[in-house]
Amino acid sequence: MTSANTAAEQAAQKLAQGQPIASVIDPGDPAAWLALDAAVRELSRYPLHRELPPERPPRRWLSRLLAPADAEPGVGRTSVSYDTEPGLALALCDADGHVRESALAQVPGGSALLPLIVIRCADWVTAIHNRARKHLQSALPTLTPEELAALAPLMLRVDRRERGTFATGLLEAVLRTPPYDHLKAQTTSADRDTRRFAHRIAAAEQVLTPVELARTAAQDPDVVVQNRCAEAALAGVQPDAYDEVLAPLLAARSPQVRAAGVTALRKAERPAQAEPFLADRSPVVRACARYVVRQHDIDPLPLYRAWCAERGAADVPAGAPIGLAECGDRQDARLLWPLTEHPNPAIRSRAVAGLRTLDVFDAVRLIPLLDDPSPAVTRETVTSLTPSAQRIPVDHLVDRLAPDRPRHQRLAATRLLAAQGGLRQLRILQTLLRDEDAKVRERAGKTVGAVPTRSRP
Template sequence: MDLWNRLRGMATTVPVERDHLPKPPGPDLLRAAGDALRGQAVTGLITITRDGDEGLRAATADTLGAWPAPTWMAVDEELRERWWWAPVWTVRVAERIADDSADLLRLVVAGCHHDGWIREATVTRLADHAPHPAALAVLALRCADWVEPVRDRARTTVDERVPVTGAALAVLAGMAYALRARRHGGWLAERVERALRELPPDGLEPLLTARDHRTRRAAYRAALAAGRLGQRQLVTAAVRDGDPPIRAMCARAAVAVAGPDELRELLASRTALVRAEALHALTTAGDPAAAEVALLDRHPVVRATAQAALRRAGTDPAARYRRLVTGQDPPVPAVIAGLGETGGAVDAVPLTRWLAHPRPRSRAEAVRALRRLGAARPEDLLPLLRDDSGAVTRQVVTSLRQQAGGLDPAMLAGLTAPDNPPYVRFAGYRLLLAGGAWQRVVTDLRLLDDADERLRGSARADLAMWLHRQAATTYGQPGPRLAAELDRLTERARPVLGERRVRLLRFHAGLPVEVNRRG
């Protein structure tokens, strides 16, 4: 029995169940649903195919045509489940597909049916509607179908009956790159890549402006490989495109052919690598003024390029930063960071002053700069463990971890008090863990049942890792104070850790392992 007769044969079978479909959803719901489209709204699509008039069906198909690939992938799965709610309409729509009387919306929604025969027949009919984005999206989905006959028919249809060019290629590409991670998703992506290589120059334009960034990426790669982009296009993409990899690849190509004016325009790019490439080209061509300005760039890779250019020109960038640190009140974060990158021990005093900078980012840069210069003194940094900014506190922790053994454990334990902000508590926890093996174990035990999920989870995971990997090589035993606290805490931890782990902990700490004081 061929495919079409099999579908017509469904019409002779009267389903035992009736349809269980809701009222049709409004078009506004379908337009606004996006990736969150689920449940009754998806089932409502089937209702529209059955009960909606011709105008509503056409409008709904257009709405579906605007959906991005992730939405289609989610709705495809949901529709397969929801079609079980419409056994009677399944029979009728199968008959219409066989007789070639199903319109676009009915084909699109039936193309996501759980019955493989219906999906296979649908892809053949959808080829007649191929310019429509909704038809193309379902054809793309079926090219990665889990059933081989459906998959093969969809691929044959795309190869033989769908013009893989222009706007159609843009739709197929968006779907192809989203589907590529699936088991059978590679075929369509390869087909799209081949089409991109074969396109005439004007055929790439719709893809260079496609909404899907993966499609634009592939189009730019193809255009660059074929040398199809002019200097103006390269510079514009390097500065304005929303995708960082596109900006970077176009910048590399633009720098190779751009003149000074275009290179200065590239310095306005949002991508640090683009700015660095343009700056290197400008300074190599003999424009040290660009390097002077770029010393204040917000990104370290651009500052490093500027600093290297000034050194090649015989100028010390640290001297420039020193003038700015003392001349600006207060200096911008890039000045503080730059002095830390280029200065020396003599710069510790002016940098320490800006630990009290009014801007959190500048305080964080001051901490980082002092660490780079080897001038991070605990007495200067400890007050910042309670800073209003978590970014500043994290930089302080990074600076003090190597010196944590010399810090006051009681002070650090105070940071973990429940009334402190979570980032302050975690800063104290991290420094306590760096204060020695037994201080680490005691800290973890204290927080095993903490109300903060992050601290509680971190303490349990760290203690388990210590027992598994490091306990056997911790040869020293805790002093009297820590031993007494370990004795108490291990008993309290029995309900959380279990008998075996508690016995193991007590063994490594040199405590009696047979004691079980549950009362």
């Protein structure tokens, strides 16, 4: 039994003891409501006169709570009167459809049980989901923006079920109603799906200004919201508002959002503002920047070459080496090799990646970079050396497996030994299965485990 199931059964037991529902379950947690519904449904399947299977713990407390006070064992429970909120909550989740229907008729308007009404809107019993939908249709417009914000995540979760689209349709109708106070409350929801849903409507109804959309695109952690808001911001921006809209987009952490901002510089006729993004850390942003400057008859290649050759060591933009490789030719390798010794590890790693992009390989010059103090440089070096791993002396790699070596160097040697293959390399990797470093053991184990049993020594 999972922890979620256990928590739901404990919540059901507290409700059976008469505890208020607000103290038992988080009103804004859709998973908790769905788990409660499933748990009570399971617990209420056994009537009083039936013996439980031996593997099931006794659950007769729930049957007693839901049965009429004068009921005999085996007598139906459809005539029960639910005069407490905890009792209604349990009845709304009961396995018996008659009990659920009877409870629905007694739920007061504006009740804290509205989340369970939402779940019953997708009930398989027609009479139950029809009654629940009428209740929800009456209650939803009366909710405050804050109350609807707590309920919306559950409505969207129920939408995934068969017959579950009704509640979402009501939600959308409320959110599309001016003055859009309910909609604006959903755009800042902690629930990802709710923010996606709300921003789709907000973009269609043009509720948020381009500046607000741009700020959301730059700050929201969800990539769908980021992209949707960035597109809407740029679609609605006026020429005199470019500065306010582009500033947050160009400063965003998300590469997709920055790329959208950079691409918009073409329409804004600002190619000079795109030039710094030629050396962005993201390949998609660099590609967009090259597109913008080329549209204004600016060749990015001389800029890359100038950054890599003419500036002082401290002034080389970190993305310049890989950018040069992306639009240069093999002759530009002469500018990249010196950068493999640059004091900035970000530049060293991108220089190695740039050489690989240009299909320039020199094992004699690359092998020493396996000892680089930066894990990023070592990873790029291993990637470059792997297709030609046989050129590396085995003893050279074994020396880098010493326990006093940095972890990233030991992992690099492990990867290259695996790439070499061979009986001796396999035996070396087998000794690493007892290594004190868990990462080294894991890497060696994956390699050894992939070798057919008959091929092992």
